[in-house]
Amino acid sequence: MEVSFEILRFDPSRDSSPRYQTYRVEAEPNSRILDVLNTIKWEQDGTLTYRRSCAHGVCGSDAVVINGKNGLACQQLLKNYGGRTRFRIEPLPAFRVIKDLVVDMEPFFRHYERIKPYFVNEKPPPETERLQDPVDREAIDDATKCILCGACTGSCPSFWSNQQYLGPAALLKAFRFVFDTRDTATDERLKVVNDQDGLWRCHTIFNCNACCPKEIDITDAISRLKVLAVQTRL
């Protein structure tokens, strides 16, 4: 089938503002959006720029906006769009565009680092593993699926209006440690997220859930952090 891809392009050394460029490509219904981008880059226009690596939704490199919705280019097949042949691809909103579909993820990773995204347990460990009940392990299972793609934070109206907001991905990471029964830095992390630029900027609008490629219930994690923060009365 022939599809047309309208791609928002921006090269800081040439363009004063972003512009759409349309490409026509022969593709299979089974092609990923990423396959089509590759075909354009390799056969028509080598200057087209985007991030990618794993090509099957596990590394988090290629979150973009596809027909108005944030998602991974490598996880969406053409046939998922009900026979549609015109596609519009844009960079993630809310982040500064470096070039074409590549945005500056520094603010995203800065927020992530703010919540102390590392395991803490100062107690001397046992000779073997620390025991963890499978039910307790299950509680963080969803949160450990996050691939840090930024689709959620890039879809969050609260983040659009205030870039100091930690955003859903960082809060989800905080959840992953706070609700890990083995981790002991709960109070420190709650202090960071229980802040005007943290939990309380989330107005439970669910945009994040709607676009998470790993189908994580991020909003639920944020709500449970809110409850815990209130209960803990830091």
Add this chain to the structure above:
Amino acid sequence: MIFKHDVLIIGGGLAGSRAAIEMAGSGADVAVLTKVYATRSHSCAAQGGISAALGNREEDNWLWHAFDTVKGSDYLGDQDAIEVMCHDAIRTIYELEHMGVPFSRTEEGRIDQRPFGGHTRNFGERAVRRACYAADRTGHVMLHTLVEGCIGRGVRFYHEFQVLDLVFNDGVCCGVVAYEIKTGRLHTFHARAVLLATGGYGKAFRVTSNGMANTGDGFAWPYRHGIPLEDMEFVQFHPTGIHGFGILLSEAARGEGGILRNKDGERFMERYAPTVKDLAPRDMVSRAIRTEIKEGRGFPGEYVVLDLTHLGKDHIESKLPDITSFCRIYMGIDPVEKPVPIHPTAHYAMGGVPTDIDGRVVKDAANTPVPGLWAAGEVACVSVHGANRLGTNSLLDTVVFGRRGGKSIKQTLPGLEWTPLPEDPEATVRDHIARVKAGTGELAAPIRKELGETMMNDCSVYRDEAGLTACVAKVRELRERYRSVRVSDKGDVFNTDLLEAIELGSLIDVAEGIATAALHRTESRGAHSRMDHPDRDDTNWLKHSLVWRDEDRGCRVGDKPVTITRFQPKPRSY
């Protein structure tokens, strides 16, 4: 600009981040350079598990693990290194758990374990539960834990800095030249020690489970500086790549009870490996699949199927959630209801940059170290995997030898001088970039495509002299065409067009090494299966190969003895 750090780690995957953790807090100034954000390293794709004889589900013993690894390697693995790895595996898993890796648990709260191909109890009696795992995203949770461990310990990361060459002065490695992707600026990084942890080269093959960053860069640099590569002919083809995509369906699927069937519905592995059947090692299963297809028992379109339907929805969805979703997303097939089309996919590099058991790069059969240079992970050849790696042993290799490499650097550092940089260390790289930007020949993409085809057709699961000879010639022809490669993007900002062209240079050099070593070895062992030499030949070939690059005369191949301690070579049947 010139940056200075005591230690540079090239690659932020499992091997690199584990090495960095080892050195953090030691007073040494350590930096990690990585061309993709560290959490996007391809370690994130590892699904099935990491092995250690914990014995959490049934009796196990590290010596059984060592035996399985030796036998799996078709007796080409160095047994001293294998003993180190399998013995240290147990401590390593506990350590990973203490660092926070969220392993799946048993009812008693211990780390759960599942069976995996080639892992047996009591020296081959029957399959054993040895693979520790976190659902089917073991690599992902390990990578996040280790990279985050680095963040917690204040390790300096240079994300999206692509290294383009190593810097040597008088045979001593004293730094790297790196390209800052965001700005296109070249920088020299001056160091006292450099550790390569750049992962594999899967992109040399058309069908692969590897990511687009796996272009073999870390193999190519030392190789171009006169250091040989070891055992390059051994390329692992994983039997179960999703048909048409090459995306991996972990061996865990068979560990959990999945069965391979041909077009007649027959469980064909019963004929090839009567004892362990579908859990035979990968080289055997990949050959069996190719044979089924060749003899007309495959489906039209050249595939067989992986059948999980008898396992039940709950079991499949709880133990194999990711691969279930891969089947649904990419094939539109629900594995709960229908068998999934699969065929072998290029997966793992058994060979690589030769190192000793402390990660020191060595440059000849006498194991003479290269001062200043270490390597760990998939790019390195210790060699623990020999001619065929067992599933779950690579994740283990990255963390065991990543740690040992880091430890060795830490111990060596106090006595290591700063070797001065040579004059204009960036010259070669700068010229290369200028040449590519000024190129007027073909684009990189068609050359890369032909390379992938050639390697897939003539240098994959089954090989023979005619095919390999043609393959070597083809790769050399591609190198000629590559000399005038052209790019469309001449800019400085995020120029992935240029970087892909440069990466193709690495792939070509690596592919030439693989094909030449494969042509040289006139026997069949592990993943290297020569139709014209179908038997293993211990009299002449129980030895490692070393291949040196020589652009004018083609590669030179030599050898190196295998270390055998406890397990004498025996015929390999399962």
